[in-house]
Amino acid sequence: MDGPALTVVLFAGLADCLGRREVQIDWSGGTAGELRQQLCKLHPDAALLFGRSAIAVGEGYCRDEEPVPPGADVAVIPPVSGG
Amino acid sequence: MAEAAQSHDCNAQPDGLPEAKNRQSSGCLQLIDGPIDVERLRQHVMAESAGAVVVFVGTTRRKTDDVITLRLEYEAHRPLAIACLRRLQVEAVERFGLEGCGIAHRLGVVEVGEESIAVAVASQHRAAAFAATAWLMDRIKACVPIWKREHTTDGRAFWVHGEERPGP
Numbered sequence: 001m002d003g004p005a006l007t008v009v010l011f012a013g014l015a016d017c018l019g020r021r022e023v024q025i026d027w028s029g030g031t032a033g034e035l036r037q038q039l040c041k042l043h044p045d046a047a048l049l050f051g052r053s054a055i056a057v058g059e060g061y062c063r064d065e066e067p068v069p070p071g072a073d074v075a076v077i078p079p080v081s082g083g
Numbered sequence: 084m085a086e087a088a089q090s091h092d093c094n095a096q097p098d099g100l101p102e103a104k105n106r107q108s109s110g111c112l113q114l115i116d117g118p119i120d121v122e123r124l125r126q127h128v129m130a131e132s133a134g135a136v137v138v139f140v141g142t143t144r145r146k147t148d149d150v151i152t153l154r155l156e157y158e159a160h161r162p163l164a165i166a167c168l169r170r171l172q173v174e175a176v177e178r179f180g181l182e183g184c185g186i187a188h189r190l191g192v193v194e195v196g197e198e199s200i201a202v203a204v205a206s207q208h209r210a211a212a213f214a215a216t217a218w219l220m221d222r223i224k225a226c227v228p229i230w231k232r233e234h235t236t237d238g239r240a241f242w243v244h245g246e247e248r249p250g251p
Contacts (some may be wrong), residue, residue: 011160012230013242054249057226059166061251075160075228081243082157082164082188082229083141083200083220 004028006068008039009075014053017046032057033064039076053078104201108176109184109205114161119187123242124203128183133205136183137212139220141200151236157190157199159229164188167227170251171219177217181206186219188229199231226251 006027025038029059032055040047054077055062061077068074111127113119124140143155165240172184183205193199206212224248234240 009160011228012232013244014159016242039239047199049244052244052246052248056122056160056163059162059251060225061163063250075163075226077249078242079244079247080224080228080249081222081227081231081245082159082227 004070006070006072006074008035011075012078014046014049014076014078017049019045027068027070029070031064032062032066032068032070035068035074036064036076049078050076088220108181109183109185110172110176111157111187111203112165112172113185113187114164115187116161116191117200119189121198121203123199124185124187124201128185128203128205130182130205131183131242132207133208134207135212136203136205137204137209137216139200139216140198141220142198145193145195147173150233152195153234153236153237154195155193156232156234157188157227158191158230158232159188159190163228166222167251168232171222175209175219178218179204179206179211181211181215182225184198184219186223188223188227192230229242 005024007022007024008021035055036050040050055066056075056077057072089125109128109130112175121140145152168186173193176183181204185203189199202216204215230242232240232242
């Protein structure tokens with residue numbers, strides 16, 4: 001069953017790979033780990049990088065078992081290279 | 084020195100870092116789309132109680148293994164990056180007993196030889212300042228959502244992503 005649309009913001013290599021800064025997925029709630037799995041399934045070309053990425057909600061990282069509510073402010077954080 | 088858009092400015096009131104229990108220290112966090120004012124960062128962390136100030140500056144290196152760098156380009160999830168830097172700043176002050184702690188990271192293009200990051204730390208004695216600087220750099224490189232794109236002299240451009248999933 002379709003859920004409300006969730007906008008997921010992308011950065012760096014993920015944005016390049018998918019050619020855009022955000023993707024939309026149907027999301028009626030679940031864990032960060034489930035969200036990552038769904039993103040991998042929807043975008044198999046980027047699955048390797050999604051698999052190594054963290055999920056951030058608002059201004060904090062989300063552990064895999066933590067919930068991502070519908071309509072949350074979500075970004076996918078691939079392995080970082082600052083500093 | 085003219086400064087472009089910043090996410091956070093040393094001119095703002097020092098954080099006060101209320102989470103650091105009863106420890107007052109001077110602090111500064113900066114994401115800046117332009118050259119870092121390293122001297123200003125150093126002055127911002129100075130305190131009369133400090134006997135040591137360590138300033139670390141990271142610059143764009145010309146060569147990494149066989150790759151010759153033309154320039155680096157940085158982007159960030161700015162709100163999350165500031166939040167992560169703030170948490171690291173608070174933890175560094177508490178863990179090492181610092182008198183001051185400032186971090187500035189440049190975003191956008193950073194040419195070879197230019198500064199991409201500066202960390203300034205003040206403490207009563209030098210051992211804490213050296214240790215805190217090294218700790219902060221290790222943590223920044225592991226968890227702050229900033230990425231670099233390498234532009235090489237042979238015409239390639241690629242984002243640098245390691246194997247490790249980032250986290251707090």
